[in-house]
Amino acid sequence: MGSTVKYEAGNGHHEGVSFLNSSPSSKRRGKRKVVIIVIVLLLFLILTALGGILAWLFLFKSKSNSTQAVRNAAAPSVRAFSGSCTISSLDYSADYENSRSDQFYLIANAVTRMINSTISADSTIAPFFTQLAVNAFSEGSVIAYFWMRFDVSESNSAVLPSLSKSYVLSLLQKSTRKPKQTGVSEDLRITTVALSPADPRLLRFPKDENCMFDLTADPSGKKVNFTSPGFSKGAYARNEQCQYILRAQKGYVIYLNFPIFHIEDNCTGEFVTIFDSLSASDDDLITMKCGNRPPSNPLTVLSSGHVAMVSFINDGTSVYPGFSAEFHQVLKMKECKLVLPGSEGNFTSPYYPAFYPPNIDCVWTIQAPPGMRIRITFNMFRLLEPDVKDDCLKDYVELFGQRYCGEKLPFTVTSDGPTAVVNFHSDESQTDKGFEAEYSIYDPRKPCTDGQFACASGRCIPPDLKCDGWNDCEDLDDEQNCVCAADQFRCDNNLCKSLLWKCDHVNDCGDYSDEKGCQCEAKQWECNSGQCIPTEKYCNGVNDCADSSDELSCNSTTVPCTNAAYVCENNKCISKVNAECDGVTDCEDNSDERYCSCGNRPYKHNRIVGGTDADVGEWPWQVSLHYQGEGHLCGASIISDRWLVCASHCFQPTDRVDYSRPDKWTAYVGLRVQGDTSTAQIRKISKVITHEYYNGDTFDYDAAVLELSSPLTFSNTIQPICLPATSHIFQAGKSCYVTGWGTLTERGQLAQVLQKAEVKIINDTVCNSATSGQVTPRMMCSGYLTGGVDACQGDSGGPLSCMEDSGKWFLCGIVSWGEGCARRNKPGIYTRVPVIRKWIKEKTRI
Ligand code: 4AZ
Secondary structure (H helix, E strand, O other), rough: OOOOOOOOOOOOOOOOOOOOOOOOOOOOOOOOHEEEEEHHHHHHHHHHHHHHHHHHHHHHHHHHHHHHHHHHHHHHOOOEEEEEEOOOOOOOOOHHOOOOOOHHHHHHHHHHHHHHHHHHOOOOHHHEEEEEEEEEEEEEOEEEEEEEEEEEOOHHHHHHHOOHHHHHHHHHHHHHHHHHHHHHOOOOOEEEEEEEEEOOHHHHOOOOOOOOOEEEEEOOOEEEEEEEHHHHHHHOOOOOOOEEEOOOOEEEEEEEEEEEEEEOOOOHHHHHHHHOOOOHHHHHEEEEOEEEEOOOOEEEOOOOOEEEEEEEEEOOOOOOEEEEEEEEEEOOOOOOOOOOOOOOOEEEEEOOOOOOOEEEEEEEEEEEOOHHHHHHHEEEEEOOOOOOOOOOOOOEEEEEEEEEEEEEEEEEEEEEOOEEEEEEOOOOOOOOOOEEEEEEEEEEOOOOOOOOOOOOOOOOOHHHOOOOOOOOOOOOOOHHHOOOOOOOEEEOOOEEEHHHHHOOOOOOOOOOOOOOOOOOOOEEOOOOOEEEEEEHHHHOOOOOOOOHHHHHOOOOOEEEOOOOOEEEEOOEOOOOOOOOOOOOOOOOOOOOOOOOOOOOOOOOEEEEOOOEEEEOOOOOOOOEEEEEEOOEEEEEEEEOOOOEEOOHHOOOOOOOOOOOHHEEEEEEEOEEEHHHHOOEEEEEEEEEEHHHHHEOOOEOOOEEEEEEEOOOOOOOOOOOOEEEOOOOOOOOOEEEEEEEEOOOOOOOOOEEEEEEEEEEOHHHHHHHHOOOOOOOEEEEEEEEOOOOOOOOOOOOOOEEHHHHHHHOOOEEEEEEEOOOOOOOOOEEEEEHHHHHHHHHHHHHOO
16 A cells, blocks of 8 residues: 555444455364464454555545545646446445445445555555545446546656556456455456546545435436535535436436536636546546536537436636536437438437437438439537547548548538448547438439539539639539639639739638738838838837737837827836737736626537527627617617617617607617517616717718616626727738628518628728728728628617637627628728727716
8 A cells, every 4th residue: 555545543334344255264273273363363353454444544535535635636746547347246236326335335345455455566656546436336237436546746756657547457457357366356256447547626435425416317207306506596605526426227328408507617627527437537528518508508418328427526716506407317229220211301410409428329321213312411510529630530420431520510411322321420438419410312413403503512502602702612613614803803712802802911712812922022011901011110019000910919018108009097008909808917007907897708609600590698798779669770789787889870860750869769688589578688778979070971980879777787698798999909801790680681671580690800901992982990891892791771880799819709890881781892881999999988987
């Protein structure tokens, strides 16, 4: 046993149990023999007591020690392993599921001693061996789950390479092959041992009662509920390490769902892990999650067998509601093999939209008549595992000789024969939502209907996407053999793009060919707009490029207060661009990070939320402004619990209606679907302040701030957006989002469901040419010169939201005007928020 083990007095309730199976016994044959026997017995008793103390120490160590394990978790010198072994010589008994039963104790003890003697006999790692426990059993002969911990001081770190999974596992495997050597486990035949590294914070002693639960599924299939501690009181207690053991009947798997899941965003100190076994092995990890999940994206996972374990760790640094979970048992899928019927249909990964289970292989076969082909479109695809590269060696979908994994935008694959075989493989750890796919059989001589264009891949796209300058087929097929218009040039990859995009420092062609041959001369620095400035002017604290890009990536140093500089509250200036709320303190007085409770989306959405309908809580600063009797008229953005930002033109009185009257306006906040006010907060407007310089002819200074009659309560679906500093730069080419309930087409109807569209910030020179010089310094362009994506009537006043590297969302623009909607070479025009930042502060103090 390692030198670091502390021996404690044996006061466990099983003190009387003998640990050694072979006790020396002999008959009395004289005094000397009696003395020898007494000595042997005494020795035996001492050894037994020592063994008992050791076993007790390992099995039932006090809570303070396991808490210590959590505290030490960050130390690099802790190595922990978790694993399981199959005991084939025992019949399973339900008593093994009760960690307080004698049976549990006896077998746990025997397994512990076997592992203990194996590890202790290895002089390399034994000195660092500090803890060991058998924490649970499950059926399958008998499976024992155990863990062990090693603590290595800095001075002994040379041993760390030996403390590997393969080294420790080979020791265990060797010893289980010759069980008699341990002298204690003749009756324990161990057939298989599995071992994996484990997070030491998740290892618990079975006797520890603090936040430990052993739950069994109802055989009738009824759901069994459990929650994080303190959930019913609205928040969890501080510093908890909880463990929930979930069991189902043999032949069943566990279907586990979290209807409510709201813990801290950052997974380092607070997280939920779900394991596909009763050991906290990294190899059995189904998933690890933190954050706040919206009802539209609940966490639902499946186990591969009849047990699962949930761990919840929180470091007590913050208070969140926690989670409520439910599970039930479902019959284990016998076979995941299907011949898909008919000429079209859908198929999904098993249990979709729940996470697919670990350890499953599926095959779908589609058979078309001779001469026909098969088209398969994956509408949703998420097989994401940390650290997995393009080689797809873990979970994957395989078809036509190609493996797919990770997270993908919708994509289509077509067969070159009449048969398609789709294979799906999930390995033993880390699962995800999987995929949803549709298939159809088509005639390669006439692959598309309704006049759609057929890509070489067999995919069909609307005819107007042909030769539109965008790679809609994914293989550029729709952009081949196109005649570029007079105002276009041809990229190297054959796309036709607007001449305005040439040398604008945005990779519009996709192959950088539009940005070739645009360099500045030697000793010149090239601004992002293409402008050339003398090298020494780069990062001099003065805005030399028209787009300020020369001051964009400079370190924060105190500089003269020019326009390009960020002004701290103490009136000192720093040169770092976009310093506010970037998570780094740049001002001496910390003022750049002081007002940063903004721009957050509490709900965790999948990174790629397809479609154009916004998800619940995706744009929590979006407001719908209704005018009495006319319903939704304009959008707006929340900037504080009392103030909204909007466009001035929404409040201009006409001959017929006085839109400037605040009392006639109502703000709907937290709304997604017009008419569904169940989650909305509704406020009257008490004050409308339009910009003094607003010009109704040019739409210059198209900005307004609105005061609410009573403050908002922020929630998962109601949050303020960050206001950018005057010096904030949103670079050309950056992808941002415009949102609103505006009309879906130029003369169409208002949207019922909040819409979102990704648009790119357009370079000022291009913007000016595209609008024939109608753009003032208070305006900016965003969208696509090829048209197709834009804001429209009814979106006015709403936000153009851009996410910065910090993950926070900033109000970059206010929807203002445009020539029609989504027209070619007519981007949307927005009020530039940094230039009206001072004015907003003047009016609202925000
Ligand atoms: C409008 O009438 C409007 N395409 C807003 C934005 C755009 C056009 C019209 C931009 O509110």
